[in-house]
Amino acid sequence: MAPSFPTAIAPRLPSVDRIARILPTQFGSQADTEIDLCVSGDGRVAQVTLVQGSAYEAFDAALLRDVKEWEFTARPAATSARVCKRTTVSYRMPS
Incomplete structure (x- = not known):
């Protein structure tokens, strides 16, 4: 059984x-980006890769x-192996 994915602390x-002030002209009120995210056993991000961008390079970067x-x-320590998952990060424009 694969280890469970850890919980983000105040992302x-x-x-x-x-x-964000220039984003509504590109996306409207929300932008979604799909990433592959790997986290090490100590809770640090080991790797993040863009899978499906928003079509706005500055936002993705x-x-x-x-x-x-x-x-x-x-x-x-017993489950300290790096774990990875594909996830979507949704960003809603501040109101």
């Missing part, structure tokens, strides 16, 4: 927030920068 997107800084719950 934020500050780089995306900084460019900002999102990848931010996700690389996310922290996840650490796992006990």
